[in-house]
Amino acid sequence: MANFSLEDLKALRERLGTGMVDTKNALVEAEGDMDKAIEILRLKGAKGNAKRADRSTSEGLVAAAENGNTATIIELACETDFVAKGDKFVALADKVLAAVVAAGATSVEEGLAAPLEGTTVETFINDEAAILGEKIELRRLTSITAEHFAIYLHKTSQDLPPQVGVLVGYTGDDGETARAIAQHISFADPLYLSREDVPAAEVEKERHIVEEISRNEGKPEAQLSKIVEGRISAFIKQIALLEQEYSRDNKFKVAQVLDNAGITVTGFTRFKVGA
Structure with missing residues (x-):
């Protein structure tokens, strides 16, 4: 019995x-x-x-929260969209985010070591993974410090949790414009804040590539330098936030929009699930 x-x-x-x-x-x-x-x-x-250790985790969600002068964003990854959109996985992400924020974690390693319900985040995730039957991992964690923050979480599909997340740290008082810039970042995917932030080695690598392309196109040698510099400028406009055309009005660069709003972006982070 x-x-x-x-x-x-x-x-x-x-x-x-x-x-x-x-x-x-x-x-x-x-x-x-x-x-x-x-x-x-x-x-x-x-x-x-x-x-399941060797399985890939291409699904999941991004989540973010601010605490004082720090904001944190995480990517919690799983194997399938079926698990990603489930209440248990979303609840797990909420608990993990709260734990890493409370611990002041600034890296995945620190996040996994953060205390959570009598154990660590790492053990808690593994226990939940055992229950859900999928590999789950805290793939990324970043925090930024700033005077103010704009957080934007974007759903690429209505039946899934947010797949793209953006943190923007800024000074100034125009929160609406700051959020609009966060939305722009989610779409335009800049890699750096300003032209000056682009590593010289990356610029030189691109210069070598576009010079080779220009020569193969048969561009006149006398105009080659000008053509290459023009293409380098276009390259920087693609990857530096302040140089990008504003997605809501391409007559303006992002730098002009920020100046008009009286705000200064001091840092940003963009996560996309699986990227």
């Missing part, structure tokens, strides 16, 4: 999200002891985690 009821079976399944057969077998093995059954299920899930 079983040492547990159907209500016990239902309660454990709802608590862990595990399958009927696995849950029933764990309760039988544990002779109705709920805590022992949970341990059995998690140990079984941990073995599954080891088998």
Whole structure:
């Protein structure tokens, strides 16, 4: 005779999200002891985690929050969009974000070591991965400090959680324009803030490429230098935020929009799931 009821079976399944057969077998093995059954299920899930270690995690979500003069953004990754849009995965992301923000984590390593419900974020994620049956990982974590922040989270599909997230740190009082710039960043994907921030080595690499292209196109040698500089300028306009054409009105550069609003961007971060 079983040492547990159907209500016990239902309660454990709802608590862990595990399958009927696995849950029933764990309760039988544990002779109705709920805590022992949970341990059995998690140990079984941990073995599954080891088998899933080499699987790719191309789905997931981004989440962000600010705390005082610091804002943090994370990417929590999983294997399938089915799990990504589930309530349990979204709730896990909320807990992980709250834990890393509370710990002041500024890197994935610090985030995984942050305390969460009597254990670490890393162990908590692994336990939840065992329950959900997929590989889950805290793929990225970044924080920035600033006077003010604009946070923009974008859904690429209405049935999925946010897939693109942007943090913008700024000074000034025009929060509406700052948010619009965050939206611009989500679309335009700049890599650097200003022209001066683009590494010289990256510019020189591009210069070599466009010079070779220009020569292969048969451009006149006398005009080559001017043509190359023009293409370098276009390259920088693609990757430096302040040089980009503003997505809402391409008659203006982002720098002009910021100047008109009286705000200064001091830093930004953009995450896209799987990128």
